[in-house]
Amino acid sequence: MRNEEMNPDSHPSERDLIMAADGELPARGYAQVHAHLAACLGCRARMAEIEGTIADFARAHCQTLDPQLPPIDGPRALLRAQLSELASKPQAGSWPSLFHFHFTSVGSAAVVAVVTVLIAVMLSGVFLRRSAVRGTHSVAGAFDRGAVPDRSLTPGATRRVTISDVCSMPHEEVVGEVSAALRQKVFREYGIVDAHAGDYEIDYLIAPGLGGVEEIHNLWPEPYTSPTWNAHVKDALEEHLHQMVCSGKLDLATAQRDIATDWIAAYKKYFRTDRPLALRSGLI
Amino acid sequence: MPPADAINRLLFRTVTDASLSQKPSEIEREVMSLFEQFRNPLLRYALSFGVPVHDAEEIVQEVFLSLFRHLQLRKSRKNLRGWIFRVAHNLALKQRHSNQKQCDHTADDWGIAENQSDPSPNPEEQLSLAQRRRRLLNVVEALPDADQGCLRLRAEGLRYREIASVLGISLGAVSISLTRSLARLIRADGNGG
Numbered sequence: 001m002r003n004e005e006m007n008p009d010s011h012p013s014e015r016d017l018i019m020a021a022d023g024e025l026p027a028r029g030y031a032q033v034h035a036h037l038a039a040c041l042g043c044r045a046r047m048a049e050i051e052g053t054i055a056d057f058a059r060a061h062c063q064t065l066d067p068q069l070p071p072i073d074g075p076r077a078l079l080r081a082q083l084s085e086l087a088s089k090p091q092a093g094s095w096p097s098l099f100h101f102h103f104t105s106v107g108s109a110a111v112v113a114v115v116t117v118l119i120a121v122m123l124s125g126v127f128l129r130r131s132a133v134r135g136t137h138s139v140a141g142a143f144d145r146g147a148v149p150d151r152s153l154t155p156g157a158t159r160r161v162t163i164s165d166v167c168s169m170p171h172e173e174v175v176g177e178v179s180a181a182l183r184q185k186v187f188r189e190y191g192i193v194d195a196h197a198g199d200y201e202i203d204y205l206i207a208p209g210l211g212g213v214e215e216i217h218n219l220w221p222e223p224y225t226s227p228t229w230n231a232h233v234k235d236a237l238e239e240h241l242h243q244m245v246c247s248g249k250l251d252l253a254t255a256q257r258d259i260a261t262d263w264i265a266a267y268k269k270y271f272r273t274d275r276p277l278a279l280r281s282g283l284i
Numbered sequence: 285m286p287p288a289d290a291i292n293r294l295l296f297r298t299v300t301d302a303s304l305s306q307k308p309s310e311i312e313r314e315v316m317s318l319f320e321q322f323r324n325p326l327l328r329y330a331l332s333f334g335v336p337v338h339d340a341e342e343i344v345q346e347v348f349l350s351l352f353r354h355l356q357l358r359k360s361r362k363n364l365r366g367w368i369f370r371v372a373h374n375l376a377l378k379q380r381h382s383n384q385k386q387c388d389h390t391a392d393d394w395g396i397a398e399n400q401s402d403p404s405p406n407p408e409e410q411l412s413l414a415q416r417r418r419r420l421l422n423v424v425e426a427l428p429d430a431d432q433g434c435l436r437l438r439a440e441g442l443r444y445r446e447i448a449s450v451l452g453i454s455l456g457a458v459s460i461s462l463t464r465s466l467a468r469l470i471r472a473d474g475n476g477g
Contacts, residue, residue: 019459065331070319070341071339072323076323080312084312257308
């Protein structure tokens with residue numbers, strides 16, 4: 001049937017019927033099978049049986065495995081965070097293309113030497129700057145341990161919401177209390193065995209007011225005790241982002257993404273400051 | 285202003301300016317859109333190898349990170365659905381190999397799922413449907429790996445050329461495999477009444 005003509009008197013093979021049922025026969029073969037089916041009761045019954053079995057198996061396959069599928073929210077947020085991190089890194093293999101040329105003369109070799117020196121100078125500047133940034137962050141990290149969640153445990157998770165869902169209530173009314181069982185689970189996940197009630201807030205990475213969900217991938221134990229970047233500071237950022245989203249100054253997806261990727265960087269970006277405003281004004 | 289503060293201000297301004305320009309790229313958006321479309325089919329396919337749910341979830345994440353790198357390097361966009369399933373297939377095989385013990389749990393998992401019946405039919409119909417489903421799945425589990433792969437990919441809606449590309453076999457082999465497997469399913473169904 002696939003390459004040869006079908007004898008009008010012969011019945012199509014099982015394989016031809018299956019391929020016809022799956023829409024995999026070429027147009028001419030498909031027309032021949034259907035012409036035959038119109039005239040042959042026996043083959044119509046065979047075809048119905050094949051189609052029924054294909055549909056039944058597809059249904060059985062899905063019905064058997066679907067109950068095991070976890071909600072998509074956590075994995076979606078994790079993938080988004082990982083892609084964002086991947087996108088911020090330089091592409092592997094991009095450097096060699098810059099040097100993909102040949103020495104043809106002393107002149108070009110001299111140009112290469114000058115360019116190499118320039119690049120070395122630029123790179124050393126970048127390296128020194130990055131070292132300084134790393135140094136600054138590591139000092140901050142020593143004081144603000146736990147201020148930023150472990151992204152492998154808490155990548156953030158959201159539900160499908162519209163702007164009107166998010167903005168129909170004031171931010172503080174959207175935030176609910178995390179259940180005791182879930183709080184314990186989060187502490188266990190982070191290896192905290194002797195937590196005092198007043199030391200940590202089990203905080204949402206993406207706040208419910210921004211579409212975040214009460215789910216373990218979106219919760220982490222945020223210390224109240226960090227001197228700089230603590231739970232109070234993050235609350236202020238959440239409130240600010242909620243206002244920006246609801247006043248149309250910021251789209252919801254960007255707010256979710258920024259707070260999930262690095263809430264401290266988001267604070268600096270949206271408050272246009274390098275340290276918490278309350279700290280600057282002596283409030284904390 | 286003390287020099288240290290001036291340096292910090294400069295550094296933090298750099299960080300802030302960089303983060304201001306941080307928007308999802310076209311490729312990130314495309315990958316997220318494909319994730320929405322194929323996450324469940326891929327997860328089902330990975331689970332059908334008998335790997336635990338958390339491993340299957342990691343496989344799916346890895347597939348889309350690989351897809352991002354693939355698109356970032358401007359590699360072929362031809363038959364992307366086949367490409368995605370092929371990567372999942374290879375990772376699932378590798379995972380199954382590395383935790384071979386988990387493989388034995390497949391039958392149990394399917395047994396658990398079997399008990400979760402559709403609430404709409406009456407109890408007799410439910411029992412009959414569950415028995416039929418069990419019969420079909422028993423036949424599939426007894427098939428060679430390649431035949432099971434063809435059937436499951438077909439159940440996820442892949443075309444024959446996509447199935448061929450995932451499993452690394454010819455188009456003809458796909459149609460022969462499906463014909464053989466469906467004949468067995470039909471026979472089993474007939475025997476079971």
